[in-house]
Amino acid sequence: MAEHESLEFGKADFVLLDNVSMDEFMANLKLRFEKGRIYSYIGEVVVSVNPYRAMNIYGRDVIEQYKGRELYERPPHLFAIADAAYKAMKRRNKDTCIVISGESGAGKTEASKYIMQYIAAITNPNQRAEVERVKNMLLKSNCVLEAFGNAKTNRNDNSSRFGKYMDINFDFKGDPIGGHINNYLLEKSRVIVQQEGERSFHSFYQLLKGAPDSLLRSLHIQKDPKAYNYIKVGGQIKSGINDNADFKAVADAMKVIGFTGDEIQTVYKILATILLLGNLSFGVDGDVTLIENTKLVSALKDLLSTKEENVEKAMLYRTVATGRDVIEKQHTVKEANYGRDALAKAIYERMFCWIVGRINDIIEVKNYDAKVHGKNTVIGVLDIYGFEISKTTGFFEQFCINYCNEKLQQLFIQLVLKQEQEEYQREGIPWKHIDYFNNQIIVDLVEQQHKGIFSILDEACMNVGKVTDEVFLQGLNTKLAKHAHFTSRKLAPTDKTLEFDRDFRIRHYAGDVAYSVVGFIDKNKDTLFQDFKRLLYNSSNPVLRGMWPEGKLRITEVTKRPLTAATLFKNSMISLVENLASKEPYYVRCIKPNEVKSPLLFERHANVRVRRAGFAYRQTYPRFLQRYKMISEFTWPNHDLASDKAAVKSLLKSCGFEHDVAYGNTKVFIRTPRTLFSLEEQRADMVKRIVLFLQKVWRGTLARMRYRRMRAALIILRAYRRYKVKSYIKDVNRRFKNVKNMKDYGRHVKWPTPPKVLRRFEEALRSIYNRWWAWTLIKSLSPEERLQVRAKVAGFEVLKGHRTDLGLQRSWEGNYLVSEWDYPDTASSFTLISGELQRRDKFMRVLFSCNVRKINRFNKSEDRTVLITDRHLYKMDPTKQYKPMKSIPLYNVTGVSVSPGKDQLVVFHTKDNRDLVVCLQVTKSLTNPFFLCSEKRKLQVNVASPIQCSMNGRKCSIVVEPKINQSAPDFTKSRSGYILSVPGN
Numbered sequence: 001m002a003e004h005e006s007l008e009f010g011k012a013d014f015v016l017l018d019n020v021s022m023d024e025f026m027a028n029l030k031l032r033f034e035k036g037r038i039y040s041y042i043g044e045v046v047v048s049v050n051p052y053r054a055m056n057i058y059g060r061d062v063i064e065q066y067k068g069r070e071l072y073e074r075p076p077h078l079f080a081i082a083d084a085a086y087k088a089m090k091r092r093n094k095d096t097c098i099v100i101s102g103e104s105g106a107g108k109t110e111a112s113k114y115i116m117q118y119i120a121a122i123t124n125p126n127q128r129a130e131v132e133r134v135k136n137m138l139l140k141s142n143c144v145l146e147a148f149g150n151a152k153t154n155r156n157d158n159s160s161r162f163g164k165y166m167d168i169n170f171d172f173k174g175d176p177i178g179g180h181i182n183n184y185l186l187e188k189s190r191v192i193v194q195q196e197g198e199r200s201f202h203s204f205y206q207l208l209k210g211a212p213d214s215l216l217r218s219l220h221i222q223k224d225p226k227a228y229n230y231i232k233v234g235g236q237i238k239s240g241i242n243d244n245a246d247f248k249a250v251a252d253a254m255k256v257i258g259f260t261g262d263e264i265q266t267v268y269k270i271l272a273t274i275l276l277l278g279n280l281s282f283g284v285d286g287d288v289t290l291i292e293n294t295k296l297v298s299a300l301k302d303l304l305s306t307k308e309e310n311v312e313k314a315m316l317y318r319t320v321a322t323g324r325d326v327i328e329k330q331h332t333v334k335e336a337n338y339g340r341d342a343l344a345k346a347i348y349e350r351m352f353c354w355i356v357g358r359i360n361d362i363i364e365v366k367n368y369d370a371k372v373h374g375k376n377t378v379i380g381v382l383d384i385y386g387f388e389i390s391k392t393t394g395f396f397e398q399f400c401i402n403y404c405n406e407k408l409q410q411l412f413i414q415l416v417l418k419q420e421q422e423e424y425q426r427e428g429i430p431w432k433h434i435d436y437f438n439n440q441i442i443v444d445l446v447e448q449q450h451k452g453i454f455s456i457l458d459e460a461c462m463n464v465g466k467v468t469d470e471v472f473l474q475g476l477n478t479k480l481a482k483h484a485h486f487t488s489r490k491l492a493p494t495d496k497t498l499e500f501d502r503d504f505r506i507r508h509y510a511g512d513v514a515y516s517v518v519g520f521i522d523k524n525k526d527t528l529f530q531d532f533k534r535l536l537y538n539s540s541n542p543v544l545r546g547m548w549p550e551g552k553l554r555i556t557e558v559t560k561r562p563l564t565a566a567t568l569f570k571n572s573m574i575s576l577v578e579n580l581a582s583k584e585p586y587y588v589r590c591i592k593p594n595e596v597k598s599p600l601l602f603e604r605h606a607n608v609r610v611r612r613a614g615f616a617y618r619q620t621y622p623r624f625l626q627r628y629k630m631i632s633e634f635t636w637p638n639h640d641l642a643s644d645k646a647a648v649k650s651l652l653k654s655c656g657f658e659h660d661v662a663y664g665n666t667k668v669f670i671r672t673p674r675t676l677f678s679l680e681e682q683r684a685d686m687v688k689r690i691v692l693f694l695q696k697v698w699r700g701t702l703a704r705m706r707y708r709r710m711r712a713a714l715i716i717l718r719a720y721r722r723y724k725v726k727s728y729i730k731d732v733n734r735r736f737k738n739v740k741n742m743k744d745y746g747r748h749v750k751w752p753t754p755p756k757v758l759r760r761f762e763e764a765l766r767s768i769y770n771r772w773w774a775w776t777l778i779k780s781l782s783p784e785e786r787l788q789v790r791a792k793v794a795g796f797e798v799l800k801g802h803r804t805d806l807g808l809q810r811s812w813e814g815n816y817l818v819s820e821w822d823y824p825d826t827a828s829s830f831t832l833i834s835g836e837l838q839r840r841d842k843f844m845r846v847l848f849s850c851n852v853r854k855i856n857r858f859n860k861s862e863d864r865t866v867l868i869t870d871r872h873l874y875k876m877d878p879t880k881q882y883k884p885m886k887s888i889p890l891y892n893v894t895g896v897s898v899s900p901g902k903d904q905l906v907v908f909h910t911k912d913n914r915d916l917v918v919c920l921q922v923t924k925s926l927t928n929p930f931f932l933c934s935e936k937r938k939l940q941v942n943v944a945s946p947i948q949c950s951m952n953g954r955k956c957s958i959v960v961e962p963k964i965n966q967s968a969p970d971f972t973k974s975r976s977g978y979i980l981s982v983p984g985n
């Protein structure tokens with residue numbers, strides 16, 4: 001039961017009709033057709049109604065919908081059945097076949113092409129070049145076969161005039177690896193004559209309309225089809241066929257398939273030969289038969305690559321062997337005409353078979369070894385000519401075609417019945433006899449040994465002496481007089497639709513058809529004079545010669561009587577049916593919508609009856625449950641019963657359908673469609689809710705999945721960070737572990753680059769390390785050294801970057817003047833004075849003492865001494881035992897200025913603007929006044945040049961200038977202040 005198609009489109013499966021009446025069948029078919037649903041099912045059979053318009057239902061998107069799906073999962077379609085056949089082939093290793101039947105013009109050939117396209121589209125997912133090549137050949141072969149085997153008829157502009165059965169071979173992977181085409185009975189009489197409104201085979205018109213002029217000239221033919229007797233009937237017909245474009249397409253396809261240039265040329269030559277043969281006319285001169293238009297003979301000899309006299313002789317004479325003697329018998333005009341037509345038909349038919357053979361050579365599976373590659377399976381597609389029923393009487397060909405359809409119908413009924421019966425047996429459900437139309441009786445009427453129509457025909461043909469079609473009809477009348485499906489005017493004299501001595505009628509399963517016996521004998525004998533075969537075999541064109549191997553026989557060689565056309569056809573049909581019966585069959589029934597009232601529908605009806613006689617629907621328990629389990633609380637979401645069968649039982653019981661079902665071994669059978677529709681309705685109701693439920697669950701799942709992914713990412717991130725931090729810390733640890741024992745306490749150790757998050761941490765770490773390092777250095781110092789270091793640090797801090805020479809490398813003594821070593825003569829008196837000052841002024845420590853050169857406000861430069869304690873700055877006179885001259889409390893000293901150079905200029909700034917400008921006198925150890933800075937008090941230190949200062953309130957500036965002849969630094973006056981001249985070089 002097809003999903004996704006509501007009942008507004010009618011019932012997708014005819015089996016589900018409430019009443020199987022012709023009216024209801026037709027109404028459903030019509031409704032579906034009008035709604036654009038050209039496909040329906042009868043059980044597993046696809047019914048296809050020819051839409052006569054392009055339908056947008058064969059595209060890639062539709063193919064995807066059907067790929068790998070079960071039949072009932074999607075609306076009816078050719079693709080569904082193609083997929084079913086393919087799946088059976090691939091999964092179960094079965095050879096399958098798809099039988100397409102229906103009357104002429106119902107859409108069989110189109111259907112077969114869509115099926116092939118589908119198979120080509122779903123196979124070879126790996127795009128293997130070899131497989132693609134095979135697929136291309138298989139698809140292209142259609143184009144060539146249709147050009148030579150199809151013709152416009154009154155029923156169909158592209159009617160197949162031959163039967164085609166094509167096997168596609170697949171390897172174990174399910175990819176096509178080759179194929180084989182069987183062709184059946186080409187309607188070759190069409191080569192020489194067509195009914196009003198019909199054409200000969202497309203190939204002739206294509207050649208005339210499409211070939212370039214040069215080619216036509218070389219073939220001795222002209223563009224106009226009306227110029228040729230054999231095809232002129234169709235030459236004037238207007239139709240939508242584009243012969244010109246088709247010619248090129250066919251030539252291209254032949255090239256792609258692998259026909260050589262010579263082969264294609266030979267095909268054209270044969271077509272031209274036939275056209276010219278049709279114009280060949282015979283006359284008599286006395287008792288001599290002759291060719292009236294000898295010019296044509298010369299063209300023919302060219303086309304056939306032979307000699308003119310050979311052509312002429314073959315046309316006019318027949319070689320007969322009587323015992324050892326060989327005589328040449330001249331034709332009558334009638335015989336010559338007969339021979340000419342027979343030749344035209346024969347070479348066309350031979351060429352057609354040769355083309356099929358060539359295609360087979362090329363597409364045939366090569367290098368396949370079942371031991372290596374596994375079993376090679378096939379899907380066969382049968383596109384055979386459909387039943388031909390017309391108001392006019394039919395001929396031999398129609399008789400054969402209709403017999404073929406009888407046989408296929410027989411096979412179809414048998415297989416459907418057989419399948420049905422076998423299914424009931426398998427499932428253990430009692431089989432009820434089904435009444436259906438069995439057409440075996442008609443098949444027998446045609447093909448039975450000795451009694452059948454073909455036998456009677458063959459018998460008539462074997463008669464020596466005058467054999468006529470009437471004699472054959474008499475045979476039928478006597479032997480089949482009592483047959484329920486045979487009649488003729490003689491047997492039913494009141495039936496005026498049949499002509500005396502000409503017509504007979506068969507009651508086919510699809511309806512009554514009248515046939516005229518005219519031509520039966522000739523067509524059955526299908527005589528072709530040996531002379532023609534020899535003519536063609538002796539051609540110097542190897543391609544042509546290859547088509548006629550039997551021309552090799554010499555005339556005296558006794559040959560067996562060749563099989564008649566009817567017998568050949570019968571045998572080919574029997575073997576076709578055997579072949580089909582050995583495969584798993586799938587059916588497509590094509591219907592013409594506008595002739596839908598034809599009795600043809602009877603058979604379909606029968607088929608529905610077969611399927612509906614018992615149960616309308618059946619399904620395996622698991623599948624049934626899968627589809628309907630939501631209906632019942634016992635089965636939703638999963639049942640806990642012993643088996644699926646038990647679950648289905650309880651489901652159906654809870655719905656109250658017990659009375660309408662039967663339980664098979666693996667399948668449940670439902671008798672009436674009502675029950676099924678009711679199940680479907682309930683299901684549709686529940687599905688809405690389930691969809692909501694599924695949406696809910698799925699959304700939740702999605703969110704959870706997203707959450708889990710995010711969390712995982714976070715965990716990974718965290719772990720990674722931790723790892724980076726850890727490895728950083730480890731690294732630091734490793735590098736600094738031993739710094740205590742290093743000479744420089746790890747000053748040279750390079751810091752690893754920290755991860756971003758640890759930048760602040762690294763700063764802190766570095767500062768901890770620096771403190772530790774500094775502390776390690778400082779802790780071993782004596783208190784004096786500490787003071788000194790503190791002073792140096794203070795000095796460094798204020799002067800760093802401003803002054804070139806800081807003297808940091810030297811020891812900072814501070815109280816220089818007490819050094820006995822530097823000042824052996826004065827040290828003791830200085831010590832004495834500073835001791836007095838300490839007592840008087842109560843200072844704690846001497847920070848600095850030094851002799852200086854000083855400039856005063858009267859521009860006088862003098863030697864002085866500066867003593868700085870923690871309370872005062874003293875100015876003393878070194879020449880008078882350091883007599884103190886002035887003391888400035890330190891809190892009045894507001895700042896110190898020095899120059900950026902190496903000189904020893906120092907300006908002490910005071911609050912009262914009486915700045916003290918001195919130049920320190922350098923001794924062995926250099927001095928600096930920065931002990932001041934190490935005091936808690938903040939001292940303003942300037943580094944500048946010139947230095948601005950204030951002498952008793954007067955602003956002045958001091959510059960340092962090196963002078964070459966200066967022995968010691970000294971001050972002189974300048975315009976704006978003072979110059980300290982220092983020794984220069």
Ligand SMILES: Nc1ncnc2c1ncn2[C@@H]1O[C@H](COP(=O)(O)OP(=O)(O)O)[C@@H](O)[C@H]1O
Nearest residue numbers: 050052053054104105106107108109110156158
């Ligand atoms: N599925 C289809 N879609 C469109 N047109 C179709 C379809 N089937 C058949 N036809 C039309 O009907 C014509 C006859 O179909 P065809 O397959 O040749 O008939 P058959 O082989 O049964 O004699 C095609 O040429 C085409 O115009």
Ligand SMILES: [Mg+2]
Nearest residue numbers: 108109159160
């Ligand atoms: Mg066809």
